Amino acid sequence: MFRRGNTRKYLLLGVLIIFIIVLMNYTRFGRAGVSPVESALRDVVAPVQGLSINLGHRLRGLVSFPFSLVNAAKENQLMKERIGELEGRIYQDEELRSENERLKRLLDFKTVVAPQAGFNTVTAAVVGRDPGNWFGMITINKGSRNGLKPDMAVINDQGLVGRITSVNTYTAEVLLITDFRSGVSALIQDSRSPGIVEGTAGYPGKVRMVHIPIETEVTPGQVVLTSGFGSMYPKGIPIGRIQELGRDSSGLFNTAEVIPFVDFNRLEEVMVITGTGAQAGGVSALPDPWGVALNNSVAAPPTGVKNPAGSSGVVGQ
Amino acid sequence: MRLFYLLILVFLAAFCQGSLVTVFPFLWVNPDLVLLIVVFNAFLKGSREGALVGFFGGLFQDLATGSYIGMNALSLMAAGYLVGLTQSKLLRESSLIITFLVWLSSIAAQLISYILLASMEVYISPGVALLRVIIPTAIFTSILAPVFYPRFYKSCRKGMLRNRNI
Numbered sequence: 371m372f373r374r375g376n377t378r379k380y381l382l383l384g385v386l387i388i389f390i391i392v393l394m395n396y397t398r399f400g401r402a403g404v405s406p407v408e409s410a411l412r413d414v415v416a417p418v419q420g421l422s423i424n425l426g427h428r429l430r431g432l433v434s435f436p437f438s439l440v441n442a443a444k445e446n447q448l449m450k451e452r453i454g455e456l457e458g459r460i461y462q463d464e465e466l467r468s469e470n471e472r473l474k475r476l477l478d479f480k481t482v483v484a485p486q487a488g489f490n491t492v493t494a495a496v497v498g499r500d501p502g503n504w505f506g507m508i509t510i511n512k513g514s515r516n517g518l519k520p521d522m523a524v525i526n527d528q529g530l531v532g533r534i535t536s537v538n539t540y541t542a543e544v545l546l547i548t549d550f551r552s553g554v555s556a557l558i559q560d561s562r563s564p565g566i567v568e569g570t571a572g573y574p575g576k577v578r579m580v581h582i583p584i585e586t587e588v589t590p591g592q593v594v595l596t597s598g599f600g601s602m603y604p605k606g607i608p609i610g611r612i613q614e615l616g617r618d619s620s621g622l623f624n625t626a627e628v629i630p631f632v633d634f635n636r637l638e639e640v641m642v643i644t645g646t647g648a649q650a651g652g653v654s655a656l657p658d659p660w661g662v663a664l665n666n667s668v669a670a671p672p673t674g675v676k677n678p679a680g681s682s683g684v685v686g687q
Numbered sequence: 688m689r690l691f692y693l694l695i696l697v698f699l700a701a702f703c704q705g706s707l708v709t710v711f712p713f714l715w716v717n718p719d720l721v722l723l724i725v726v727f728n729a730f731l732k733g734s735r736e737g738a739l740v741g742f743f744g745g746l747f748q749d750l751a752t753g754s755y756i757g758m759n760a761l762s763l764m765a766a767g768y769l770v771g772l773t774q775s776k777l778l779r780e781s782s783l784i785i786t787f788l789v790w791l792s793s794i795a796a797q798l799i800s801y802i803l804l805a806s807m808e809v810y811i812s813p814g815v816a817l818l819r820v821i822i823p824t825a826i827f828t829s830i831l832a833p834v835f836y837p838r839f840y841k842s843c844r845k846g847m848l849r850n851r852n853i
Contacts, residue, residue, distance in 0.1 A: 500752050501704035502759065503716045503820045504800065504811075507752065543754075550811055571811045571820055 476639050479527040483660050489604065490645040491525075492516050496637050497541065506532075506549035506569060510640060513540045521602050523643045529608035529631035529660075530554065530596060531640050542642075547577055547609065548634055555599035556609055561586045564597055567609055567628060575629065577610060582624040588615055594628050604646050608660060690736075692847045694743055697724050701747040716820065718827040721748055721759075722796055725767045726789050726832075727839045731779060734771025741767025755807065762799035766792040779840065782833040790829035797821040 476493060484491050494516075498509030512518055514537045524531040524544050532546040545552050548569040556567040556579060563586035565579045579594055592612045598605025610630040618625050700720035721744040729737025745763035749756040770792050777784050801816050811820075842848040 498751065501701055501717060501721075501748055502719075502752060502800075503824050504804065505752060505754065507754065551809070571815055 472639060475527045476641070479660075480641065483527070484641070487604075487606070487660070488647040489525075489641075489643045490647070491641040492518065492644050493639060493641050494542070495639050504571060505551070506546035506634065507535075508532075508544045508546065508637060508640075510542050510544055510642070511540065512642065513538045513542050515539050517644050518542050518642055523596075523603045523607065524640050525607055525643060526632060526637070526640050527660075528633070529610065530603065531632055531634075531637065533602060534642065544640070546634055547630065548575075554603055554609065555597045556594050557597040558582070558586070558588060558612070559593040559595055561588065561592070563588065564599070565594075565623075565626075567594060575634070576613075577628045577630055579612070579626040579628050580618060580623065582626060584617075584622060584624055586624070588612060588624055588626055590614065594626075604643060689848055689850050690740075693724070693728060693740055696848075697721055697740065697744040698747050700724055701744065701751050704748075704751075716823045716827055718831050719793055719796070719824055720828075720831075721745070722763060722766060722793055723789060723828060723831060723835060724839070725763050726770045726792050727785065727836055729767040729769075729771035730773065730777075730785060730788060731840070731843050732771070733774040734768045737767030737771030737774075738764045739767070741765070755804070758800055758803050761803065762796040765799055766796040769795060782836055785836045786829050786832040789832040790825050793825035793828045794821055797824055 480491055480493065492512055494510035494512035496508050497511045500507040510524075518534060518537050520534050520537055522534045524533060530547055532544045532549070532552060534542050535545045536543045546569065547554055547567060550569045550571040552569045554567040555564070557564045558579075563582050565582040567577050567579045569577055582588060590612050594609045594612060596603040596605055596607040596609060608631050610628040610632075612626045613629050614627040616625045616627070617623070700723070704717050704720045725737065725741040725744050728740050741763035742760050744767075745758075745760035746756075748759040748763070752759070770788055773788065777788075797816075797820060801811070801813075801821065804811065839848070
């Protein structure tokens with residue numbers, strides 16, 4: 371029935387099937403070890419596999435490159451938007467941090483320094499600035515509605531800013547001490563020498579102290595304070611530090627260039643002194659320059675020098 | 688409509704000018720942005736419009752200052768008028784010419800302001816006024832001229848500030 375050649379074929383096929391089944395069984399999943407032959411085979415095959423896989427990746431990259439370009443452009447755009455957004459957030463955070471610091475300093479001043487100095491203050495924000503170069507004026511966002519009146523002194527946590535010249539219902543104009551129309555009755559802290567601090571046109575970073583008696587010793591670095599004369603500025607508000615000395619044209623008085631403590635280019639919030647009372651104790655513990663200034667404003671004058679400020683304590687406006 | 692846009696521009700310039708020193712602390716004087724616009728416009732449009740825009744520009748500045756109202760209005764009106772006299776006599780495209788004109792008109796405007804202040808018994812030493820206000824303002828303002836003039840000129844030819852005379 372079967373030819374001899376066919377029988378051999380079927381026999382071989384059967385043997386092959388059995389061999390494969392045995393081999394499959396031998397190499398089934400979960401067995402304990404790998405035979406040396408298998409191991410050698412895998413070692414030979416692995417680099418070839420790696421090469422082909424690498425090639426495949428490269429080809430895939432080549433084929434998908436134009437498509438990935440489209441995606442990259444989109445991703446790039448998204449990234450840029452995200453970076454812009456994050457940068458904006460960083461600037462915003464920076465601005466908030468800086469505002470927070472400023473307000474904290476102002477709050478510290480209002481709650482610690484001002485009560486000890488006997489100042490009743492109203493805090494205001496600077497909302498306008500003279501656009502020209504002749505005058506030094508700012509506009510603040512508080513007015514008669516908040517109890518402000520002309521000639522009230524304006525300060526910040528660094529020192530004297532100026533005085534109010536006109537008041538509207540919601541705003542007020544402040545004449546800075548750097549304006550050439552401003553004159554502040556002042557004294558040098560160490561020597562108690564009196565003088566007038568006046569602004570100079572076009573020089574927002576400096577003021578000038580004039581009419582300093584010629585016999586008094588003035589040295590750079592000395593602190594200048596309000597003297598309280600003229601009843602406009604309370605006594606003991608720090609104004610600035612003497613930088614340079616000179617003699618006026620008549621030769622009868624000394625003059626001095628004074629660098630104000632206040633940075634007039636960065637004024638953002640100020641305080642208006644609406645009233646004054648008695649100084650509390652411990653003013654020397656206050657932050658510089660207020661501590662030193664207020665401490666000295668109540669101290670006795672140095673021996674041999676007439677105290678031009680007259681009575682001690684803060685003079686009401 | 689053109690004049691309306693121009694006045695809005697002048698108003699914005701007057702508004703921004705006060706905060707320039709705050710934003711750029713290396714400047715110790717404010718460049719006069721309003722004068723810049725007044726001069727640009729007068730150079731292109733003549734003395735009549737130059738004087739008009741100068742007057743309103745100065746008035747904006749005066750209102751922002753809140754004192755001596757009219758001082759800037761007069762000085763900028765004069766500057767606008769004087770620069771306007773050069774219309775069609777000089778090369779309009781030249782940034783160098785406009786820079787020089789801005790410098791000169793700034794000095795003229797500030798000198799007029801100085802004289803007006805003196806007439807109101809506000810005395811500033813001439814040396815201080817010249818060295819600390821007038822000349823620095825003129826220099827800082829004229830430095831900005833070549834930066835902004837090409838844009839202004841373009842806008843006058845093809846943009847919002849365009850009209851048929853250009």
